[in-house]
Amino acid sequence: MGMLMDPALGRVIERCRDGDRDAFEEVVDRYGLQLLRTARLILRDEALAEDAIQETFLKAWQRIRSLRDEDPGPWLTRIAMNESISSYRRRHRFQALTERFGRLSTAKVQSSSEARLDLAQALDQLTVEQRAAVALHYYRDLSVEDAASALRIPVDTLKSRLKTALRRLRDLTGSEDTTA
Amino acid sequence: MSDRFENDLRDHLHREAEETRELPRRLRGRIREGIMPRHRTALVPQLALAGALVVVAVAVVVFRSPQLVINDVRTTITKVFTSPTPAPTPQPFICQDVAGGSTGITTQLTAVRVASHESEGYDRIVFDFSGGIPSYDLTRQPSATFIRDPSGQQIQLDGSDGIKLVLRDTDAAAGIPGGSKPALPAVREVAQVGNFERVVTYGIGLSSSQCLRVSSLASPSRLVVDVATVPSTSTTAAPTPLPTVPEATALPGFACQDQAGGSNSGGPMQLTFIRIAHQAAGYDRIVFEFAAPAGTTPHLSAYTVSRQASAHFVRDPSGQAVTMRGSDGLRIVFHGASATGSYGGNADLTPGLPVVQEVGQLGDFEAVLSWGAGLSRASCIRTVELTGPTRLVIDIQTP
Numbered sequence: 001m002g003m004l005m006d007p008a009l010g011r012v013i014e015r016c017r018d019g020d021r022d023a024f025e026e027v028v029d030r031y032g033l034q035l036l037r038t039a040r041l042i043l044r045d046e047a048l049a050e051d052a053i054q055e056t057f058l059k060a061w062q063r064i065r066s067l068r069d070e071d072p073g074p075w076l077t078r079i080a081m082n083e084s085i086s087s088y089r090r091r092h093r094f095q096a097l098t099e100r101f102g103r104l105s106t107a108k109v110q111s112s113s114e115a116r117l118d119l120a121q122a123l124d125q126l127t128v129e130q131r132a133a134v135a136l137h138y139y140r141d142l143s144v145e146d147a148a149s150a151l152r153i154p155v156d157t158l159k160s161r162l163k164t165a166l167r168r169l170r171d172l173t174g175s176e177d178t179t180a
Numbered sequence: 181m182s183d184r185f186e187n188d189l190r191d192h193l194h195r196e197a198e199e200t201r202e203l204p205r206r207l208r209g210r211i212r213e214g215i216m217p218r219h220r221t222a223l224v225p226q227l228a229l230a231g232a233l234v235v236v237a238v239a240v241v242v243f244r245s246p247q248l249v250i251n252d253v254r255t256t257i258t259k260v261f262t263s264p265t266p267a268p269t270p271q272p273f274i275c276q277d278v279a280g281g282s283t284g285i286t287t288q289l290t291a292v293r294v295a296s297h298e299s300e301g302y303d304r305i306v307f308d309f310s311g312g313i314p315s316y317d318l319t320r321q322p323s324a325t326f327i328r329d330p331s332g333q334q335i336q337l338d339g340s341d342g343i344k345l346v347l348r349d350t351d352a353a354a355g356i357p358g359g360s361k362p363a364l365p366a367v368r369e370v371a372q373v374g375n376f377e378r379v380v381t382y383g384i385g386l387s388s389s390q391c392l393r394v395s396s397l398a399s400p401s402r403l404v405v406d407v408a409t410v411p412s413t414s415t416t417a418a419p420t421p422l423p424t425v426p427e428a429t430a431l432p433g434f435a436c437q438d439q440a441g442g443s444n445s446g447g448p449m450q451l452t453f454i455r456i457a458h459q460a461a462g463y464d465r466i467v468f469e470f471a472a473p474a475g476t477t478p479h480l481s482a483y484t485v486s487r488q489a490s491a492h493f494v495r496d497p498s499g500q501a502v503t504m505r506g507s508d509g510l511r512i513v514f515h516g517a518s519a520t521g522s523y524g525g526n527a528d529l530t531p532g533l534p535v536v537q538e539v540g541q542l543g544d545f546e547a548v549l550s551w552g553a554g555l556s557r558a559s560c561i562r563t564v565e566l567t568g569p570t571r572l573v574i575d576i577q578t579p
Contacts (some may be wrong), residue, residue: 008317008452009522011279021215022280022396028211028313029203029283030524032504036207050207058214069474073521104264119192129471138186139193141544166186175185 013072016064024064028057031073034140035080041135042084044124045091052087056080077140077150081132088128130165133158141163187500198528270352273302273391273408278318280394283349285455287311287401289380290353294362302393302406303367307347307385309401315348316403316570318394326383327375330431330566330573337367337385343392345382345405346569348453348469352380357554365409366390376566377467377573378455420509434463434560434577439485440471441565442572444515447476448547450522451514456531456539463575464536466553470517478570481516481549485563485574496543503567504554505530505537510561512574514569534578535559 009030015023035056038062039049056079060072106134120175129151136147137158169175291308327403338361353376359371366386370424374381386407393406453469472478491506519527519541527541538554555576 008279008471010474011277015280020280021212022282024215025212026280026282028208032211032524033526034204035198036203037200040200041193042195044473050210052205054210054214055205056213061215071521104524112194119189120196130234134189135193138190140199166189169189170185175188 009072010069012112013023013067016061016088017067023063024057027060027072029077031076032057036074036142037082038077038135039080041123041139042059042081042131043088044131048087048091049084052083053080055087059083074150076148077136080151081136083145083148085128085132092128117168118173121167126168128166130161130168133161134165134169137162184332187498189348190498191500194528201526202330212223237433243303273393273406275320277320277392278392278394279316280396281313281315281347281403285312286349287314288345288351288353290400292356292360292370292382292433294360294364296362296364297406298365298409299396301410302408303364305361305367305370305405305407307382308346309350309403310353311401313396313401313403314350317344317346318392318405319344319346320389320392324368324383324385326371326373327568329381329568330376330564335371335373335383337371337383338363339385339387341386341389343384343386344373344406344464344568345384347380347382349378349455350380351375351378352565354426357517365469366407377465377571378453378457379569379571382567388498388559397418405546431564431575432562434562434575436560438487439561439563439574440483442480442482442514443480446479447473447475447516449462449479449517450524451519451549452569453519454523454525454539454551456533456536458533458578459575463577464531464542466512466513466531466574466576468512468514468551468572468574470572471522472570476560478567480565480572481514482561482572483512483514483572485561486511486513487558487561489558491538492551493542493552494538496548496550499543502540502542502552504540504552504557506554508555508558510553510555510574510576511542514549514572516547518547519544519549524558535576
């Protein structure tokens with residue numbers, strides 16, 4: 001069951017349903033930054049993340065009438081995850097073609113410290129699905145149930161992706177498992 | 181259970197995410213364009229073609245009888261410049277509370293004007309802003325009695341009913357009059373009843389219960405509130421009852437000890453805004469603003485503000501260590517509150533004030549909301565609890 005909205009937010013959503021674009025910009029202001037940050041962590045590319053979040057809000061605007069008395073945050077996250085992973089796959093197909101002809105090279109995320117570079121590079125090596133699971137669980141602090149719901153996958157699949165992702169990150173960074 | 185690697189990963193992800201400090205303007209613009217009606221762009225080729233045909237037709241007429249065309253053009257120009265600008269299609273009046281504006285912007289209220297449009301059936305109040313239109317609430321009430329913010333003192337305006345306007349993240353420009361008594365058919369009095377920690381509040385005294393129409397205009401940004409001059413007969417929404425009037429209070433003195441307050445009298449409150457600013461009176465101020473979920477009573481959740489001799493904190497529930505800027509700190513914990521889904525601001529703020537160096541969220545778990553503040557020195561503090569909207573104000577003394 002979705003979280004209920006606070007009354008002020010409920011009024012904003014009601015205005016969105018009535019076609020009020022100013023109200024929708026308020027929704028963009030409220031959730032945009034967090035969604036963009038999550039998308040950047042998953043996609044490792046600023047421009048691609050912005051495209052995904054643009055598409056997220058355009059689809060949200062088109063579907064705003066389907067949103068009932070629940071917090072729009074999880075709903076927007078679900079759309080954003082779908083858009084992020086879809087746009088990554090489209091880009092990846094294009095890159096595979098262009099790299100074959102030697103026109104493009106994969107851009108790396110710049111890091112500001114040597115210690116972070118290792119972990120940042122290791123994150124680059126995960127699949128987009130694994131990064132989405134990691135970002136939702138470890139950055140957004142979503143429970144495995146909520147993260148699975150956002151990605152529209154079973155909880156066991158989410159757990160499996162997290163486990164695989166952590167093992168790979170540990171391998172790539174040379175870290176040891178210290179859990180009991 | 182989280183191990184050190186998972187904590188490092190969590191920390192790394194937060195640092196990497198916070199490299200994106202704000203939603204880029206270009207992205208906002210693209211989204212705004214994207215939600216505009218599509219038919220406008222679809223019409224561009226047709227409009228261009230129509231324009232070209234008009235130009236050709238005019239050229240032919242000018243060639244055949246130039247004086248006739250010059251006279252027509254002169255007449256048309258005269259009409260355009262002497263006719264009033266057509267008013268936008270009026271929206272219907274509604275008999276309920278209204279909210280709107282944009283969050284996350286900083287703006288200044290520069291003027292307030294009141295005028296009668298009696299022949300059209302309404303009185304108009306216009307609020308001018310130097311930036312955009314801030315987040316606002318217009319709340320109807322069955323009385324012209326308002327409560328000053330933050331003193332809590334009552335103020336009685338002219339009239340029998342009222343509207344309360346709350347403008348967030350707003351400063352009032354110097355020179356704005358504190359109020360006026362236009363004695364119009366509907367609007368009897370307009371008074372500024374609060375201007376405190378960037379929340380500006382106006383009370384509007386009405387001759388009777390009236391319906392509203394609110395619109396926004398640009399260049400400059402204006403919030404236009406039309407109040408119908410015909411008494412409301414609608415039963416769609418009863419005016420919001422007056423909040424309980426607190427006793428008048430003065431700001432308490434600073435104390436060099438931990439503070440606590442609030443209550444557990446209702447459901448979990450939701451954090452909506454945090455504001456941080458230096459006040460010339462000699463303190464930095466942090467404000468936590470909350471909203472009550474639907475069907476629950478607004479109240480300030482039970483809280484503790486604990487002073488500490490370092491800027492090291494521990495995240496809840498991960499146990500991960502966090503070091504903020506500064507040498508001292510405050511840990512602020514609300515029991516029965518959450519920021520999930522309600523707070524869209526930055527979870528790590530670095531205002532760089534004289535004492536408050538950094539403010540960051542430490543936890544939001546099981547309805548316990550924790551924030552930390554890194555301070556440049558050990559300082560005495562005071563807390564003030566405010567209503568309408570529900571706020572906890574923490575003042576930190578500066579040298």
